[in-house]
């Protein structure tokens with residue numbers, strides 16, 4: 234996609250490069266004014282506003298998170314003046330759409346135009362801004378107005394410490410005296426980790442360095458000579474030395490994968506630690522992460538727990554984006570159009586291939602054993618097989634519609650949507666195994682990624698819709714057209730079993746042991762016993778004597794009986810559903826039996842006759858094949874080479 238606005242931005246870039254860098258920068262001042270009311274005061278000063286009427290806008294979305302979020306809805310007040318000091322006079326701004334304001338025509342000789350916003354910040358996620366008496370976090374997309382026509386100007390940010398509103402008697406408060414600042418944006422004035430002035434080359438860079446302020450824990454390490462910071466906000470008892478040494482291994486593995494030197498001067502992990510949380514957003518020289526307290530390693534912990542491996546997987550994923558999506562970018566994102574959705578069919582590559590490499594990087598850096606990796610792959614396959622959406626939507630379509638489907642999930646999502654993360658990562662696996670097998674190990678998906686880096690990452694040239702497919706064929710000298718058509722644009726099952734077999738890995742499918750069985754491991758019971766378990770084809774949660782349905786799966790027993798998402802099942806055959814949920818309520822039942830279920834839909838009690846079914850064989854387990862034939866040994870060599878990288 235290439236809109237009129239994008240064309241304008243490209244032209245502006247061209248013009249400003251020719252005109253040189255003499256133009257005045259756009260200046261911002263961030264004052265964390267009201268911690269108790271969660272409000273920042275942000276001042277934007279434009280030295281030479283557009284004489285025809287300067288426009289200002291806040292982005293509708295944040296790159297990396299493909300949903301229109303309308304950050305301007307958090308602007309509580311906005312006002313403008315022209316001139317400075319005693320000469321300043323108010324200027325009336327006209328709001329022209331949900332996130333754009335326009336100043337009237339002004340005489341530039343009357344001085345700079347200054348816009349002051351009060352912005353509410355109470356979104357504790359990696360995508361927004363959050364501010365209270367304990368810390369402040371913000372993305373530039375939430376705070377910094379874009380000065381239309383001056384997007385290519387240098388931007389300077391003066392960051393002030395919060396105002397201690399509790400201080401009395403004219404004395405400066407001390408409540409925030411120990412606060413520090415963490416960001417990957419370049420500091421031009423002030424102490425390291427201090428309040429002061431920071432600068433970005435243009436607006437695109439300005440909104441790509443989130444900030445954290447507060448009394449955080451700081452750990453540092455160097456990876457391939459590049460300084461890396463780990464900034465932990467929130468209560469925790471993490472072993473920061475362990476974190477630093479493990480994260481260094483992941484980072485160096487990835488830097489070496491694409492080739493030294495690393496593409497950034499320094500890198501910052503901004504981590505918000507919560508009781509329960511998970512998420513990340515990538516940036517050019519940093520990432521914002523949210524994790525659960527239990528995901529972090531504690532002192533004396535020997536084994537990497539499953540929770541910690543999940544955290545390392547998140548770290549690995551966001552770090553891989555430093556190359557794949559922050560520098561190797563879809564053409565649709567060069568430049569981003571911040572006013573509206575930016576459509577691309579390629580998220581399967583930017584998110585899916587990143588998901589493929591996040592766990593693979595952990596095996597290759599020795600943080601995940603081969604068994605643990607195969608268990609994870611088994612779970613990924615299981616997750617794909619349990620969604621009927623894979624039979625209805627291709628990953629190319631899922632990428633394109635991310636804005637209205639994947640990012641706006643509802644009760645119908647498993648039945649209608651395929652994840653470009655999950656299936657995309659398994660397409661990465663299939664491609665990699667296919668290339669390795671057909672070239673007898675001479676080429677791999679790694680070579681394709683490095684070619685993408687050379688051609689698109691190092692040059693900044695956007696990736697066109699079929700560039701990855703063409704480059705993969707050029708690099709490997711294989712004809713892959715049929716596979717790309719089927720895997721990216723089709724909905725047929727991926728040939729996972731056959732491709733895993735080329736690397737000496739058996740993929741077997743069995744029925745789930747329980748609703749909590751995510752796959753990846755051998756079952757404790759024989760197949761016949763697993764198939765004797767009665768299921769109804771729903772997802773939900775048990776609470777206070779009822780089982781609330783979140784999803785009713787396509788072609789399942791519950792759907793056939795007429796149950797719907799939102800229904801609260803209160804009894805099965807006249808007995809109340811306990812804390813064990815439906816699994817426990819149906820434990821004594823067998824497939825083929827019919828049970829009566831009582832459920833509330835809204836406030837009406839309804840009765841359903843549900844004919845129970847046997848579970849599908851949708852749970853994947855991977856095992857190394859034990860063969861001694863020469864073909865098995867060749868497969869073992871391919872496998873070792875793949876996992877070694």
Ligand SMILES: [Zn+2]
Pocket residue numbers: 550551554583584587
């Ligand atoms: Zn991602």
